[in-house]
Amino acid sequence: xxxxxxxxxxxxxxxxxxxxxxxxxxxxxxxxxxxxxxxxxxxxxxxxxxxxxxxxxxxxxxxxxxxxxxxxxxxxxxxxxxxxxxxxxxxxxxxxxxxxxxxxxxxxxxxxxxxxxxxxxxxxxxxxxxxxxxxxxxxxxxxxxxxxxxxxxxxxxxxxxxxxxxxxxxxxxxxxxxxxxxxxxxxxxxxxxxxxxxxxxxxxxxxxxxxxxxxxxxxxxxxxxxxxxxxxxxxxxxxxxxxxxxxxxxxxxxxxxxxxxxxxxxxxxxxxxxxxxxxxxxxxxxxxxxxxxxxxxxxxxxxxxxxxxxxxxxx
Numbered sequence: 667x668x669x670x671x672x673x674x675x676x677x678x679x680x681x682x683x684x685x686x687x688x689x690x691x692x693x694x695x696x697x698x699x700x701x702x703x704x705x706x707x708x709x710x711x712x713x714x715x716x717x718x719x720x721x722x723x724x725x726x727x728x729x730x731x732x733x734x735x736x737x738x739x740x741x742x743x744x745x746x747x748x749x750x751x752x753x754x755x756x757x758x759x760x761x762x763x764x765x766x767x768x769x770x771x772x773x774x775x776x777x778x779x780x781x782x783x784x785x786x787x788x789x790x791x792x793x794x795x796x797x798x799x800x801x802x803x804x805x806x807x808x809x810x811x812x813x814x815x816x817x818x819x820x821x822x823x824x825x826x827x828x829x830x831x832x833x834x835x836x837x838x839x840x841x842x843x844x845x846x847x848x849x850x851x852x853x854x855x856x857x858x859x860x861x862x863x864x865x866x867x868x869x870x871x872x873x874x875x876x877x878x879x880x881x882x883x884x885x886x887x888x889x890x891x892x893x894x895x896x897x898x899x900x901x902x903x904x905x906x907x908x909x910x911x912x913x914x915x916x917x918x919x920x921x922x923x924x925x926x927x928x929x930x931x932x933x934x935x936x937x938x939x940x941x942x943x944x945x946x947x948x949x950x951x952x953x954x955x956x957x958x959x960x961x962x963x964x965x966x967x968x969x970x971x972x973x974x975x976x977x978x979x980x981x
Contacts, residue, residue, distance in 0.1 A: 667910060667961050671917060672925070674958065679705030679738040679926040680950065681882070684935065685943040687711050691726060695733040697944055701951050705738040706730060707777070707926045713740060713767070716760065720767040727771040737774050738924035739824065739854070739880055740764065745781030746805040747790055747832060754808060761812045769819035776816070777824040777854055777880065780805045780842070784830030785893070792832075801832050806845050813848040824879055826854035829890070835863035836870035843877060852879030856928070857907045858886035858899055867907070868915035875919050883927045883954065899930040902953040903960075910961050927954060 680703045686694050687709050698706060713723040723740060730737050742764055748754050761778070768774040782789035782801070790796045796804075816823040827839045839853055855878045857867050871878060885905030888897025903909070927950045929935070939945045 667913060667917075667964060669913060669958060669962055672913075672922070674925065676704050677922075677924050678703055678951075678954065679707055679736070679924050680947055681707040681709075681741065681926055681928040682712070683709060684929065684946060685941060686947075689943075691729055695730060695735055698947060699733045699735055701944075701948050703735070703947070703951065705736040705924050705926065707739045707741050707928075708737060710740075710742050715763045715767045720763070720770050723767040723771040723774065727774060736924075737771075738926050739775045739777040740768055742776060742778045743783075744778050745783060745786070745789055746778075746808045747781040747792075747796065747801045748804055749790070749796060749800070754804060758808050758811050761808065762815050765812065765816050765819060765821045765823070768821045773820050773822070775822040775824055775852075775880065777826060779826050779828045780831045780833040782831065783828075798832075802845075805832050805842070809842075809846045809848075809851070813846060813851055816850045817848060821850065822852055822879060823848070823850050824852045824854045826856055826882070827859050828856070829859050829862050829893075835860050836865045836873070837863075840873070851877075853877045854880040854882060856882035856884055857912055858882075858884040858905070861886050861907060862890045862897060868911045871912070871915035872918055878916070878919060878921055878923075880923050881916065881921070881925050883925050884930060894933065898933070899928075901931055901934070902927070902950065903957045909957055910964050913961055927951070 680698050682694050691712055708726060713726050715722060727737055744757060744761065746757060764776055768776050792798050792801050813823060825833055825839065825842060827833050827835050833839050833842050843851060853874055855871065860867050860870060883902060884899050885902050885907050886897060887900050887905040890896065929946045929950050935941060935946055
């Protein structure tokens with residue numbers, strides 16, 4: 667398969683997570699650019715407008731450009747599921763402030779999740795603490811106030827379907843797009859989460875079409891259940907995602923956005939990489955290049971063979 671249409675040399679990014687969140691942005695940018703990445707997904711700690719003001723994201727954008735790097739998304743980890751009207755109002759105002767900061771920085775894309783995050787012990791549980799319907803109402807009520815601000819200021823606003831959240835797969839994100847029909851609302855497509863819910867990922871991509879505005883590259887092995895005893899996110903190519911049909915579906919919808927690698931092989935990171943974020947970023951880059959090379963050479967794709975490209979049978 668020819669992947670040149672995706673311009674991966676300029677569109678490959680990395681989520682600056684793990685120990686990178688404690689580093690000065692200059693050091694993160696220098697490290698990632700030297701490895702070969704051309705974009706960064708910044709966590710909120712690098713630009714939080716509640717502590718840095720709107721200037722924080724403008725400064726981060728300028729600094730990224732100094733390293734010839736783009737900001738693929740401003741990654742906001744915010745839980746939109748709450749019973750408390752005052753908490754909901756705070757989150758609405760915070761998201762609005764993020765949108766305004768993104769606008770002043772040139773229209774950087776905002777990315778968030780719906781919540782509630784199953785890894786957060788403080789988050790509400792569905793249905794024990796809040797009904798599914800009330801959780802949906804909370805999410806929709808927040809987005810109905812925030813998205814008009816994004817539209818007014820020309821800021822793309824993305825939601826990532828994430829395991830355990832209200833919005834967690836193709837069907838729930840499709841419902842969200844119906845309930846909040848904003849032209850600025852896009853989808854961050856991470857195949858690992860869709861696979862957990864047994865979605866037909868290429869079909870889901872084609873159904874979503876141009877709503878797919880950003881892609882996270884992350885593999886998955888296991889089945890839905892407690893994390894990490896039931897499933898983990900291994901290195902690219904070592905899981906259950908079939909990557910050739912994944913890229914073919916993106917090609918079919920004329921996707922031209924970023925591909926952002928998200929390293930979440932947490933046990934491997936601690937035990938083998940000794941919590942070294944540089945080694946994690948470099949290893950991810952190398953695995954992506956192997957995966958890319960395999961897909962480009964895979965002229966006789968048979969469906970299942972794309973799961974572990976470097977172990978493809980030679981017979």
